[in-house]
Amino acid sequence: MTDFDYAPALESRSIVTIESEYGHFINGEFVKGANHFPTINPSNEEVLSQIALGGAQDIDRAVASSRVAFESTWSKMPGKERGKYLYRIARIMQERSREFAVLESLDNGKPIRESRDIDIPLACAHFFYHAGWADKLEFAGVGSSPRPLGVAGQIIPWNFPLLMLAWKIAPALAAGNTVVLKPAETTSLTALLFAQVCQQAELPAGVVNIVTGDGRTGSALVDHPGIDKIAFTGSTQVGKAIARAIAPTKKKATLELGGKAANIVFDDAPVDECVEGIVNGIFFNQGHVCCAGSRLIVQESVAEEIVSKLKVRMSKIRVGDPLDKNTDLGAINSAEQLSKITALTKSGEDEGAMRWSPECALPKKGFWFAPTVFTGVTQAHRIAQEEIFGPVLSVLTFRTPQEAIEKANNTPYGLSAGVWSEKGSRIHWASQQLKAGVIWANTFNKFDPTSPFGGYKESGWGREGGSHGLTAYLKSAEEGGNNE
């Protein structure tokens, strides 16, 4: 052996028990579904389990259960007690964190390193953070006697299944709402494990209901008249459909939608950390990240150096088995997503951008896409405009700071952006100019429950995290028609 070949270091999957079939979690119990669909391991297409396909009746029962729990129990419970339930949930999630991590990687395809070190700890942190809010709501910023909204219908995506669940459920419960949550079609397993956590925590029945299913299940939830609040994370297209659907109603909504984040590199950037940030920005979670730094906008004078270092760094990315502790880039979540990435990258080539990927052997079974960078990209290219939601970076260049900002803002999205420079005043200037809800300066893809997350423009409505996210689940005592 001349090269340092890391032998496979597989996380054991024996820690998880996957049932052959799952029902919905309604009113504190698992109930059988009428129809089922398979959920697979995207890294090898193994069928992991059969998931219940929720219909209008399931949603109806779940909403009814949540309504009863809201009226009779949860909204009446002192915040102090609600908080203790959230603490319990957080603790049990921590205790079972390895189980969650393995299950997440199996069902989603993300590397165990990320589910273990990022998704699960952050999900726990969200419950801890919001547990502390439950008895302090009068300080959240909506007046001295804030009230919960009622029953929240929450629809989450497949890219961070448990973490998005935590982002949704923790603030809703802390504020005194009850929830009906629909996990993404391809990634229901950790939500169903979370249901077990709710049971272990003895959370009152109906406070959390989980109905699995596909887009139709989600629509039924959005359209249900018993819902007071919609919280959705997913595509901008679906977000707009939800906005239309609830237009005639009194339902409130927070929407966390797509993005096409610019990652701006100035010539005085700390080069190695910047290259690392670029890699983290676009290859974290296979690029299945709404805030991914998918457009690298680099000062022309350093573009060659940055791109050449980036390529060297990309060749070190370890693509493979998500359960291998040394894997950096796991599987694409679904065949559907893979074909979307494939089609968009093809358009990049067709439109004349230069495509490059490091040599890397991709597994034969499962859904895989090599880390890819396109150079010679201009704003007019589809790959510079459309969200690819995969490990594909487009590189554009700029000459002046103003030009960088113009290009960065030249998108209907406005979720996040990155800025790299060692000059403090320039960082603040750029941060101020960028039309995006989250600015990562000399870092990228950092998340924290205390930090509001959410976008400008077509990246959505509202924020999640911090007091700003919490208030999306509260109304002031006076609030009636105000602030529809």
Added chain:
Amino acid sequence: MSDRIEVKKTYKLFIGGAFPRSESGRTYEVNDHKGGFLANPALASRKDLRDAVVIARTAHISWAKATAYNRGQILYRIAEMLEGRADQFASEISALDGISIKEALKEVHLSVDRLVWYAGWSDKLSALVGATNPVSGPYFNFSIPEPMGVVGAIATEKNSLLGFIDAIAPIIVSGNSVIVLASERAPLPAMSFAEVLATSDLPPGVCNILTGSKSELAPWFASHMDIDGLDITGVEHDLRADVKVAGAENLKRIHSFADGQSPARILSFMEIKTTWHPIGV
């Protein structure tokens, strides 16, 4: 007694600091509360709206860069200008609404006070709703409210002056620019207010005023892809769902308000921006 013939005012639009007629050449008749003719203000078209949005977008960029102190001073200056012309506005309101001059003057004074109230908010918003967030790691993380960009407003039919002030002041105080559709029934105080704005150091294009038909223009406000937010307080309830559906196309932030004087009116048209930066040596 003089039998002098009065020189009457032509009520036009207010776009980019100028007073153009509608590009459509249209006007409509506005009458006093007894049905007597008062004026022929412009019946703005969707193209007038389109032109105003372009101008508002440019104006927003520099207006947002103005210091909060400066924006507050300018709003306060607007209040000063209004105060000085209280009688003129009172007589317009009195004619339109059929209330006594004394009552109308009350509304003018309330409007002045409302402007002063909003002016004072300019340099307090960040402290009120901004935050430094204690993230778990070596990062400085702060959230601040920022203006959204270009915001549309459909002013209420009630209180032709005060309702109009409530539509514009909270939107512009944070650094947005606004295109406001004045009360359809009683647009004259709004158009006279344009004269106040024109003499009060507010940069051209920050506040643009249209007069015309609500049912005709509200859908164009809602569907315009370069309008970021929309105050539909003046839109009748049965039309709101359609407006929201149209506004969903660019996920416009659409709000209506019961209270005229509320920080929610400002904050609803701001975005929270959160910045992360490492703390190291």
Added chain:
Amino acid sequence: MEFYGLVDGTEISLRKFLQTLSGVDQIGAEARAAMLATRSIKTSAKNWAIDLAISMVDLTTLEGADTPGKVRALCNKAVRPDSTDSSVPSVGAICVYNDMVAIARKHLDSIGGSHVPVAAVSTAFPSGRASMAVKIQDTQDALDAGATEIDMVIDRGAFLSGQFQVVFDEIAKIRTLCGTKAHLKVILETGELVTYDNVRTASFIAMLAGADFIKTSTGKVSPAATPPVVLVMLEAVRDFHQLTNHKIGVKAAGGIRTTKDAIKQLVLVNETVGSQWLSPSLFRIGASALLNDLLMQRMKARDGFYPSPSYVSID
């Protein structure tokens, strides 16, 4: 070409060059090192790494209490780290003070260890606080005694007061003195330079002035060879190679006590500069206690059960 054609020996040219270096973001560098520390090196890869690490150890004794007996014992260990297993490679070098060089050299040669070089710490190690004349004499002594590797310290006082050219000139002089007789390792004492920006700057000064290796620490100051410091130095070496096509070695010294620590260092090397540097000619680990931990881990891999320290020699 002298100084790789990048500088001409004048202060202005050095300053100009150093201005071209990008900064290092502390948090980003530490995050990268921490991420690489999560690499899980198992089974065959671990066995390979252990032997490689043994061959990279600069087995070191730098105590006031060093005696000829202690040095000879260390030499025995260096040549055959595990007397019960001849497949264990010799270490990379023996590292001693200059008065012990001749003793070490002679003993190594007498026990079949002529392939193990002797490194001498030099230039008023560890503080570097002496006149240039003394530093030259210190180095000359070591060379005369048979040292083929010189581990010199830089003048941190000069560096921290901004006299980069003083630092450069000292290294260049010692470089000339070493000639072709000895490899020059330049100790930056990163624990006293404190910032990664300084580490990167000092790394380049040393490389430009003629270092064959850049070395983190004397072992007398803490922190020493932390993963991020080594990462930053490896990045400097990688950039220098890109610039000049010359491969400069890195020596991580101080604080590396366990096999786990050592393997983390090898992962840093592998993923920063690449496998070409995974050789004792380009990467060394300055250590003393580490060797025994490597040997015990090796026994565990060989025997399948955990060994007792009683079975590993203490020297």
